Amino acid sequence: MSETSKQTAFATRCIHGGDPVDPATGAVMPPIVTASTYRQRAFGERQDYYYSRTRNPTREALERCVAELESGNHGIAYASGMAATAGVLELLDSGSHVVAPRDLYGGSLRLFRELRSRSAGLRFSFVDFTDLDAVAAAIGPRTRLIWVETPSNPLLKLFDLAALASLAQQRGLLLAVDNTFATPCLQRPLELGADIVMHSTTKYLGGHSDVIGGINVLRDAELARRLHSLRTTVGSVPGPFDAYLVLRGVKTLALRMERHEANARELAEWLGRQAGVSRVYYPGLTNHPQHALARRQMQGFGGMLAFDLDGDVARFMNALRVFTVGESLGGVESLAGHPATMSHSNLNAAQRAELGIGEQLIRLSVGIEAAADLRADLATALAAAA
Numbered sequence: 450m451s452e453t454s455k456q457t458a459f460a461t462r463c464i465h466g467g468d469p470v471d472p473a474t475g476a477v478m479p480p481i482v483t484a485s486t487y488r489q490r491a492f493g494e495r496q497d498y499y500y501s502r503t504r505n506p507t508r509e510a511l512e513r514c515v516a517e518l519e520s521g522n523h524g525i526a527y528a529s530g531m532a533a534t535a536g537v538l539e540l541l542d543s544g545s546h547v548v549a550p551r552d553l554y555g556g557s558l559r560l561f562r563e564l565r566s567r568s569a570g571l572r573f574s575f576v577d578f579t580d581l582d583a584v585a586a587a588i589g590p591r592t593r594l595i596w597v598e599t600p601s602n603p604l605l606k607l608f609d610l611a612a613l614a615s616l617a618q619q620r621g622l623l624l625a626v627d628n629t630f631a632t633p634c635l636q637r638p639l640e641l642g643a644d645i646v647m648h649s650t651t652k653y654l655g656g657h658s659d660v661i662g663g664i665n666v667l668r669d670a671e672l673a674r675r676l677h678s679l680r681t682t683v684g685s686v687p688g689p690f691d692a693y694l695v696l697r698g699v700k701t702l703a704l705r706m707e708r709h710e711a712n713a714r715e716l717a718e719w720l721g722r723q724a725g726v727s728r729v730y731y732p733g734l735t736n737h738p739q740h741a742l743a744r745r746q747m748q749g750f751g752g753m754l755a756f757d758l759d760g761d762v763a764r765f766m767n768a769l770r771v772f773t774v775g776e777s778l779g780g781v782e783s784l785a786g787h788p789a790t791m792s793h794s795n796l797n798a799a800q801r802a803e804l805g806i807g808e809q810l811i812r813l814s815v816g817i818e819a820a821a822d823l824r825a826d827l828a829t830a831l832a833a834a835a
Contacts, residue, residue, distance in 0.1 A: 459518070459634060460703035467513030469696070479510040481693045503681045507689040511696045512664065515654065518633040518699070519646050521666035523673035525680055526692060530629065530649025531556055532685040533663030535565075537594070537625050537645055539679040540672075543570035546591040550578040550608065551804055552601040554627070555793040563795075578608040579739070581616065588620055598627035599636075600743075603755050603788045603812040604805055605730045607739035610746060614642025623672075629653070629779070634706040635749040639668055645676075652779030653752075656698040656705055662687045705781065705817055709752025712783075712823060713815040717754045719824055725831040727809075730755040753778060755788075755812045760834030762787060762809060768833035771818060771826035778814035783823055786812045 457465070469479050482505060487498045498504050512524030527533040534557055541547070549561065553575070565571045574587040578597060588595075595617050599608040610626060617624040625645040626638035632653045638646050648654055650662035667673045680686060687695075710733075717731035732743035733750030743750055758765055766774045772785040776792070786792060788806050801807070815823065 462517055463514075463703045464700050466517035466699075467510055467515075469510055469514065478697070479507055479693075481689050482506045483689050501689070502684055502686055505686070505689055505692070507696075508687060508692040511650075511692045511699075514696060514699055515633075515648070515650075515664050516666050518702075519628070519666040520633075520637050520639050521646065521668050523667045523670065523677075525665045525667075525673065525676050526650070526687050526695075527663040527665070527680065528685050528687045528691075529661050530647070530651055530663035531560060533647050533649070533665050534560060534627070536665060536676060536680055536683070536685065537596070537647065538565055538569065538571065539683065540623070540675060541569070541571060541593050544572070544591060545593040546572045546574065546589055547594045547596055548574050548576065548584060548587045548592060549596040550598070550601060550606075551575040552578075552604055552606050553598060554602040555788075555795055557596075557598070557627070558793075559795045578613070579606065581609065581612055584613065585616060588616075588622070592620070592622060594623045594625060596625050596627075598629070599746075600630045600732055600751060600753065602630065602753075603730075603786075603792060603810065605630075605732055605737070605753060605755060607732055607742045607746065609742055610636075610638050610641040610643060614638075617644070618642065630751055630753050631747060632702065632706060632751075634703055635710075635751055636747045639666065641746070644669065644672065650695045650698075651777065653706065653709075654699055654702060654779075655695045656702065656780060657694075658777065658780035658782065660691050660694040660698075662691050662695050706749070706752065708817040709815055710749050712817065712820045713752045713754050713813075714750060715820050716813070716815055716823060716827065720754075720756050720827070723828075723831055725758065725760045725835055726756050727759045728757040752815045753812070754815065755810055757807060758809045758811050758831075758834060760831065762811070762834070765811070765830045765834035768830040769826055770829070771822050772813070772830075778812075780814070781817050783816035783818060784814040786814070788812055 516524035576583045624643045626643045629649045646666045721729045731754040772783045
């Protein structure tokens with residue numbers, strides 16, 4: 450991080466982080482460099498850019514910016530959030546063991562359980578990360594990585610990153626954190642001792658539901674070198690236009706997150722008073738089990754919430770007009786999802802029940818529309834579901 454960045458507010462770094470001004474032309478946004486290859490200045494003379502699977506100027510502008518926002522030194526962008534997650538697993542040798550929370554994004558569970566356990570011989574233990582003793586007990590002689598997402602998807606559980614980082618350091622393990630829900634606006638895991646921070650840039654960083662991408666951010670130069678080399682080998686890089694779209698989205702990240710959170714907090718409190726809602730999951734509510742941890746660990750509570758509907762799910766969903774029923778999250782528009790048939794549909798009913806993901810659970814990605822319109826839309830849908 451530059452000295453100038455250390456002296457400026459986060460919202461300013463969203464716009465100026467990574468020195469985006471093009472030194473050749475003075476353009477305030479870096480150019481979209483679509484070249485796949487680069488002319489050598491002279492035979493045998495090594496240069497910075499020679500093939501875009503390895504390095505690309507537009508991609509590197511995004512990597513520098515997000516690295517600054519996460520208080521890191523190195524960013525490594527990927528073609529998707531899942532590619533970024535898989536990139537972390539590439540650091541591990543066959544037979545290595547990973548400890549992860551039971552409450553985890555369905556795509557990550559599928560990658561861990563169904564793919565890497567078979568294709569790479571990795572072993573995984575899924576435990577309750579609200580119980581640090583259970584995490585410690587799960588660590589064995591082959592454990593190499595603790596993977597965590599907080600707040601979790603979809604139940605918005607929080608896990609103590611400083612305590613997990615201390616445990617990882619004591620045992621000589623890597624700690625990787627999926628920070629997609631919180632964004633660096635609200636939580637910076639590297640500052641709490643994590644080794645790697647992962648984002649699906651498809652979500653809040655891009656912010657407009659028009660790009661797929663991912664990124665890992667690190668402080669350690671050697672670990673970053675290894676990840677960069679692995680990404681080059683596998684080839685899971687984003688295209689330059691995708692990198693540009695995410696970088697453009699980051700410019701308004703701080704502003705958007707203020708509105709996402711304000712709307713989500715208002716709706717969470719309102720939903721908690723409705724007869725058609727049996728439970729609301731939002732870390733900003735004082736009755737959330739980890740509310741105190743959220744206040745200590747985060748700089749806000751975010752734009753994601755979930756609730757258990759006391760009514761007909763299909764009628765509720767079909768009555769929505771401002772909320773869009775769909776997958777994903779983090780865009781400017783509000784989305785309503787049904788984890789049992791969307792994000793966690795790869796789990797069977799018994800597995801979902803074990804995680805607390807019932808058929809009545811609705812997940813909301815609260816957008817930046819007028820809160821009154823969002824509240825009225827939910828009220829109409831709750832009436833239809835009754």
